[in-house]
Amino acid sequence: MNKKSNDSKQYILEKSKKVFVRKGFANVTMKDIVEECNISRGGLYHHFSSVNEIFEAIVKHEKIINSSKSENNMLDSFFDNIRTKLTNTDISLLRARIEYELSHGEL
Numbered sequence: 001m002n003k004k005s006n007d008s009k010q011y012i013l014e015k016s017k018k019v020f021v022r023k024g025f026a027n028v029t030m031k032d033i034v035e036e037c038n039i040s041r042g043g044l045y046h047h048f049s050s051v052n053e054i055f056e057a058i059v060k061h062e063k064i065i066n067s068s069k070s071e072n073n074m075l076d077s078f079f080d081n082i083r084t085k086l087t088n089t090d091i092s093l094l095r096a097r098i099e100y101e102l103s104h105g106e107l
Contacts, residue, residue: 025099
């Protein structure tokens with residue numbers, strides 16, 4: 001994949017995460033993501049075929065980031081993450097992940 005295509009895909013994932021945070025998983029449509037990204041439907045479908053695929057890519061990216069932290073910082077990160085999620089739910093994918101896993105099974 002070339003840099004421009006990779007940058008476009010990353011942009012879509014970043015914008016899509018905001019939609020999932022706002023709306024959860026069950027209420028998100030491709031149209032919501034098209035509007036958030038301000039791109040054409042074709043532009044979105046060039047990179048992703050479904051809301052599921054986008055959500056799975058976001059969660060996979062989050063897991064990679066979290067697993068790359070050193071063991072010494074993992075416990076602190078865990079509690080910081082929980083604290084953030086409990087105090088600032090509008091920036092968390094927690095709602096969307098729960099909805100997704102209830103309807104599709106564990107990621």
